[in-house]
Structures are given as C-alpha cells and as structure tokens.
Amino acid sequence: MDKILRKNEFWLFCILLLMAFIVGGSNDAFWSRTNLFSLFKSSVVMGIFALGVLLVIVSGGIDISFPAFAVFSFYITVKYLLYIKFTGPVVIPFAMSMAIGTLLGLMNAFLISTFKLIPLIVTLGTGSAVTGFLRAFVGTGTLSNLPQPLIDFSRWNIYTETLSDGSVIGFSGSFLILIALSLAVAFVLRRTTLGRGVYAMGGDLTAAVRAGLPVPKLYYFTYGLVGALAGTAGIVHCSLIRLANPRDLEGAEMEVIAAVVLGGASLTGGKGTVSGTILGVFLIVLIKGSLILVGIPTDWQKVAIGVVLITATALTAYRSSKGGR
Amino acid sequence: MNFGFGKIAKGEGNIRQLSFITLCTFILMCWLLPDTFLTVRNFRSMSFQFPELGILSLAMMLAMLTGGIDLSLVGIANLASILGAFVFVKIMPPDSPEGVVLVYIAGVVALAVFVGMSCGLLNGFLISRLNVPPILATLGTMQLYTGIAIVLTKGAAVIGFPARYSVIGNGSVAGFGVPLIIFILLLTAFTVLLRKTNFGINLYLIGSNAKAALFSGIKVGKVLMISYMIGGLMAGLAGLIMSSRTNGAKADYGTSYILQSILVAVLGGVKPTGGSGYAIGILIAVLALQFLSSGFSMLRFSNFAKEFVWGVFLLAIMIVNYFTNERNKS
Numbered sequence: 001m002d003k004i005l006r007k008n009e010f011w012l013f014c015i016l017l018l019m020a021f022i023v024g025g026s027n028d029a030f031w032s033r034t035n036l037f038s039l040f041k042s043s044v045v046m047g048i049f050a051l052g053v054l055l056v057i058v059s060g061g062i063d064i065s066f067p068a069f070a071v072f073s074f075y076i077t078v079k080y081l082l083y084i085k086f087t088g089p090v091v092i093p094f095a096m097s098m099a100i101g102t103l104l105g106l107m108n109a110f111l112i113s114t115f116k117l118i119p120l121i122v123t124l125g126t127g128s129a130v131t132g133f134l135r136a137f138v139g140t141g142t143l144s145n146l147p148q149p150l151i152d153f154s155r156w157n158i159y160t161e162t163l164s165d166g167s168v169i170g171f172s173g174s175f176l177i178l179i180a181l182s183l184a185v186a187f188v189l190r191r192t193t194l195g196r197g198v199y200a201m202g203g204d205l206t207a208a209v210r211a212g213l214p215v216p217k218l219y220y221f222t223y224g225l226v227g228a229l230a231g232t233a234g235i236v237h238c239s240l241i242r243l244a245n246p247r248d249l250e251g252a253e254m255e256v257i258a259a260v261v262l263g264g265a266s267l268t269g270g271k272g273t274v275s276g277t278i279l280g281v282f283l284i285v286l287i288k289g290s291l292i293l294v295g296i297p298t299d300w301q302k303v304a305i306g307v308v309l310i311t312a313t314a315l316t317a318y319r320s321s322k323g324g325r
Numbered sequence: 326m327n328f329g330f331g332k333i334a335k336g337e338g339n340i341r342q343l344s345f346i347t348l349c350t351f352i353l354m355c356w357l358l359p360d361t362f363l364t365v366r367n368f369r370s371m372s373f374q375f376p377e378l379g380i381l382s383l384a385m386m387l388a389m390l391t392g393g394i395d396l397s398l399v400g401i402a403n404l405a406s407i408l409g410a411f412v413f414v415k416i417m418p419p420d421s422p423e424g425v426v427l428v429y430i431a432g433v434v435a436l437a438v439f440v441g442m443s444c445g446l447l448n449g450f451l452i453s454r455l456n457v458p459p460i461l462a463t464l465g466t467m468q469l470y471t472g473i474a475i476v477l478t479k480g481a482a483v484i485g486f487p488a489r490y491s492v493i494g495n496g497s498v499a500g501f502g503v504p505l506i507i508f509i510l511l512l513t514a515f516t517v518l519l520r521k522t523n524f525g526i527n528l529y530l531i532g533s534n535a536k537a538a539l540f541s542g543i544k545v546g547k548v549l550m551i552s553y554m555i556g557g558l559m560a561g562l563a564g565l566i567m568s569s570r571t572n573g574a575k576a577d578y579g580t581s582y583i584l585q586s587i588l589v590a591v592l593g594g595v596k597p598t599g600g601s602g603y604a605i606g607i608l609i610a611v612l613a614l615q616f617l618s619s620g621f622s623m624l625r626f627s628n629f630a631k632e633f634v635w636g637v638f639l640l641a642i643m644i645v646n647y648f649t650n651e652r653n654k655s
Binding site: 062111115116117118120121122124125126127128129130131132133134135136137140254257258261267268297299300301302303304305306307309310313314317318 | 394456457458460462465467468470471472473475479480630631635636637640643644647
C-alpha cells in the first residue's frame with residue numbers, strides 16, 4: 001500500500017478522478033457518452049505525440065520540432081497520394097507518413113550526436129526549417145478531399161450506439177492505435193537493451209559513455225522513433241479531422257510537453273513512465289475539453305494550461321530539490 | 326571604455342568570423358540588388374525594423390549567459406504592449422490636452438517596465454527558488470502571459486493610440502530613428518553591466534560553472550532572479566516599440582521573434598550552454614539578419630521561405646561554431 005501511495009501515477013489518477021467528478025458535478029453533459037467518446041478520441045493524437053516526447057525527455061533531451069514533422073509528414077503523404085489517386089489499403093499512407101517522420105527524426109539525431117549540439121536549439125532550427133520548407137515549396141493550401149482509405153479510417157468505430165434522437169455515436173477505433181503504441185513503447189523502454197540505454201543516457205550521459213553504451217546509436221534510436229511517432233500522430237490527426245492543413249498543430253509541442261511533465265517525467269532525464277505520460281495526456285485533454293462544460297470561456301484555455309504546467313513543474317522541482325537535501 | 330572591439334582585433338573566436346559573415350551578406354545584397362538595397366530609404370527603414378529584435382536578443386543573451394533560456398520574452402512584450410494599449414483606449418479620456426497625453430504616455434512606459442519586470446520576476450522565482458528548468462518555466466509562463474493577453478483582448482488587435490505615442494516607434498532625433506537610439510543606449514548599458522559590474526561577472530561565472538559559483542560565495546539565486554527581471558524589463562520595452570511602430574497591440578504578434586532572437590544570440594557568439602558572449606556580438610548578428618531579411622523581401626522571398634532560411638541558418642551557424650571550436654582545441 002505504501003508503495004502505491006508513493007507512486008506518481010496513483011496521485012495523477014486521483015487528480016484525474018477528482019477533476020472528472022468536479023466537471024461532471026457541475027455539468028451532467030460531461031458524463032454523456034458523446035462527450036466521453038470524444039475525449040478519448042481527442043487524446044489519441046496527443047497521446048502518440050506524448051509517447052515520443054516521453055522517450056526524448058527520458059534520454060535527457062527535448063524535442064520541439066515534432067509538430068512540424070507531423071504536419072510535414074501527413075501533408076506530403078496526402079498530397080502525393082492524391083496525385084497518384086491512391087485507393088489501396090490504409091496501411092500505405094500510415095507507413096509513408098511514418099517513414100517521412102523517421103527520416104526527419106534521424107536528421108535531428110545526426111545534428112545532435114555528430115556536432116554535439118543542444119537538442120532544444122537543434123529542434124527549434126529543424127522545426128522552423130521544415131515548416132518553412134513545407135509552406136514555401138510544397139504548398140499552403142488545405143486539402144479537404146482526403147484519399148478514401150483515410151476517410152474510411154476516420155469512420156472506423158469499435159463500438160457504435162444509436163441515441164434516442166436517432167444520431168449515431170461511436171468509440172473511435174483510432175484509440176486502439178494509441179493503446180498498441182503505448183504498449184510497444186513501454187515494452188521497448190522496460191524490456192530491451194536499447195530502452196534501458198535511453199534511461200541510462202538520460203540519467204548520466206558521461207557515465208553512459210564510460211559504461212560503453214553506444215550513445216550515438218541511442219540518439220538515432222530515440223530521435224528516429226520520436227520522428228516515427230510524430231509521423232504516425234500526424235496522419236491519424238489529419239485523418240480524424242479529415243483535413244490536411246499545413247498550418248495545423250502549431251504550438252502543440254507546448255501541451256504535449258506539459259502532459260509528459262505532468263506525467264512525472266523529469267526534464268533532467270532518466271525518469272518517466274508510459275502510464276504516467278498517458279495519465280498526463282488524459283489530464284490535459286480533460287482540462288482542455290471541459291472548460292466550456294464548467295462555464296469557463298475557451299479564451300482561458302492557454303491560461304489554464306499554463307497555470308497547470310507551472311504548478312506541476314514547480315511542485316515536482318520543489319519536491320525533488322527537497323528530496324536531494 | 327572597452328566595447329569588445331579589442332577582442333575582435335585580437336581575433337576573439339566567433340566575433341571576427343561573424344563580422345566577416347555580416348560583411349559578406351551586406352556585399353551580396355548590394356550586388357544582387359544595387360538599385361533597391363543600397364539606398365538611403367532602405368537603410369532608414371532597416372534602422373526602424375531591427376531594434377526590437379535586437380532588444381529581445383539582448384534579453385535572450387542574458388538568459389543564455391547563465392545557461393538558461395527565456396521562451397516567454399515575446400509573451401511578455403505582447404502582454405506589456407496590450408496593457409499599455411488598454412490605458413490609452415479605456416482609461417485615457419479622448420481629446421485629452423497635449424500635456425495630459427504626455428503624462429499618460431509616461432505612465433504607459435512605466436507600466437510596460439513594471440509588467441516586464443513582474444513577469445521576469447515570476448520566471449526568476451520559478452527558476453532560481455523552485456529550481457524549475459528554465460525551458461519548462463518559461464514555456465509555462467509563455468503560455469500564461471500569452472493566455473492572459475488572449476483573455477484580455479479576445480485575440481483581437483487593440484488599436485487607437487494617441488499620435489504622440491508613435492514617436493517611440495516611428496520618430497527620429499537628429500536623423501536617427503528613436504528605436505535605434507533606444508537600442509544603442511541599451512546595448513551600451515548592457516556592455517557596461519556585463520563587463521564592468523560584479524553582477525555581470527557573476528553572470529558569466531554562473532554560466533561557466535554554477536556549482537563552483539555557488540561555492541565561491543556568489544548568491545546564485547539572487548543573480549538569476551535579477552537577470553530574468555532585466556530580461557523581462559527589456560521585453561517590456563521591446564513591446565512598447567512594437568506597439569508604437571505598428572500602431573497596434575496583439576496577443577500573437579511577433580511570435581517568430583523567439584526563434585530569431587535565439588538565432589541572433591547564437592550567431593552573435595553566445596554559447597547556449599552559458600558562460601560566454603558579448604553584447605557587441607548581438608549588434609553585428611542582428612545587422613546580419615536584417616540585411617538578409619530586407620534583401621530576401623526585395624528578392625520577393627515569402628515569409629515561409631524566410632522561416633526555412635532562419636532554421637537552416639541557425640543549424641549552419643551551430644555546425645560552423647562546432648568546427649571552429651574543434652580546431653581551436655587541437
């Protein structure tokens with residue numbers, strides 16, 4: 001019991017429940033299946049991003065280029081598939097977007113590991129370059145006529161129900177992708193040498209080098225995987241909203257990093273879990289989605305997330321500095 | 326007074342290289358655009374454009390000297406300019422006589438200074454007292470400050486300043502634009518602050534080795550707090566120039582300045598890990614960026630193409646610095 005009480009995830013789960021009851025208590029609409037299903041659906045994209053950010057934060061780095069990579073990946077994929085009038089299986093666009101994301105992620109890894117540059121500044125640079133390149137040379141127009149396989153994917157529900165007023169609501173199948181990827185990332189981080197290496201590198205880079213860990217390889221692995229997850233999140237996002245908009249997801253890095261930090265990952269590296277991250281994502285999605293339900297205008301969304309992030313990081317930092325003394 | 330020119334003559338690392346890059350950019354643009362770039366009109370317009378970025382870059386340099394970063398600067402600038410705009414639009418009676426308007430303008434300047442320093446104080450408090458990593462602290466406060474600005478304005482631009490106010494952003498004294506004069510004054514003040522005061526020397530020491538600085542009796546927390554407050558103050562002033570020059574205040578104005586100010590600082594020879602950098606480097610770097618930016622505009626580059634170039638430029642400069650440092654080591 002004592003062990004459970006000390007776990008970050010336990011407290012996060014309590015806060016999540018508490019907030020759900022507060023929001024649900026002030027507005028019954030919160031508990032409606034329409035709202036709950038839509039909350040789960042909106043946590044998919046953010047969740048996939050968060051898994052990538054978790055990896056990079058555990059490795060002791062940071063990545064703010066992933067929304068740019070996601071947009072680049074899905075936009076090019078959709079544009080190309082429209083050009084060849086694609087009608088094949090939905091796996092193809094996913095694989096393509098993921099591959100583009102991976103390549104971009106490997107570019108980050110190359111810059112960081114070869115020239116020993118700071119991840120924040122590298123990803124700031126690559127993010128800006130990739131966004132600029134996309135909008136200057138590929139296109140700025142929103143593509144609204146997505147290839148049919150992607151539209152079918154967005155309609156995929158694992159559970160549907162007809163409400164009394166005749167409208168049909170469904171639990172989006174895209175949530176399964178988040179579950180699968182979460183399990184995969186958790187497995188990699190916990191059970192594989194590479195994953196343990198990522199923790200070791202984030203815990204103490206010098207020690208990791210001296211212990212003979214293949215640090216450059218770990219950089220390529222981490223940032224490559226972040227890129228792959230960004231590409232996947234991108235294509236899921238564009239499929240779910242049925243639009244490929246090159247101006248999308250701007251500023252998403254902020255909320256995702258907030259979620260991962262809320263989930264207990266430490267920005268100094270070496271610490272963080274998949275379960276905490278997913279809870280953090282749920283918390284941010286809940287806050288974002290519930291402001292209107294409790295009567296707070298959406299204008300306050302940024303303030304609310306800012307306050308939550310500042311409080312959470314301040315508490316974590318304060319607690320760990322106390323613990324250190 | 327030593328402005329660091331001696332260091333340039335001696336070939337101090339990246340600054341000589343930077344001056345060369347700036348000169349090359351200048352010559353390139355003059356060669357590509359002889360009729361439009363090399364004109365009095367263009368130089369005049371450039372001298373009004375770069376000071377706000379220059380001031381933000383000085384603030385960014387201050388944070389980077391201690392090994393930190395301040396992502397909230399543009400948020401602070403916009404919040405300060407919006408609050409100032411509210412004073413004009415909501416509090417100042419319309420048709421106030423000249424003297425009253427001047428008092429209000431002085432009040433708005435004081436307000437911007439106060440807002441900037443308060444925002445900086447919160448950053449400094451989070452970073453130095455609660456030990457929140459600077460990236461996270463300022464990422465959070467950026468969200469908070471921008472969020473407050475959005476709540477206040479509902480995302481719309483606030484317009485309707487008294488004509489006198491535009492002097493700050495558009496006026497000239499003895500042929501020099503007021504923003505340029507403000508920038509040069511701040512640059513001089515910064516050089517003195519960093520080179521001639523204990524505070525400045527402590528900043529460099531903290532950036533080189535925070536632990537050693539702490540053990541040698543430097544009040545690290547206090548120095549960090551003050552440095553983020555000065556950064557906020559600078560952002561507030563930049564906000565004034567921005568709102569006065571564009572005659573409007575908006576919550577999402579100038580968001581690209583964050584990347585650009587980091588670019589200017591890194592280009593100007595500030596080490597992102599802290600402990601090294603000169604104010605004079607900021608001047609040369611911001612000029613290089615302005616030459617490029619104006620030149621690109623004249624060559625009809627889109628803003629997106631510029632964004633692409635800034636990103637690539639930032640990475641290229643970091644790589645070049647890496648090779649220079651490697652060579653110096655061997």
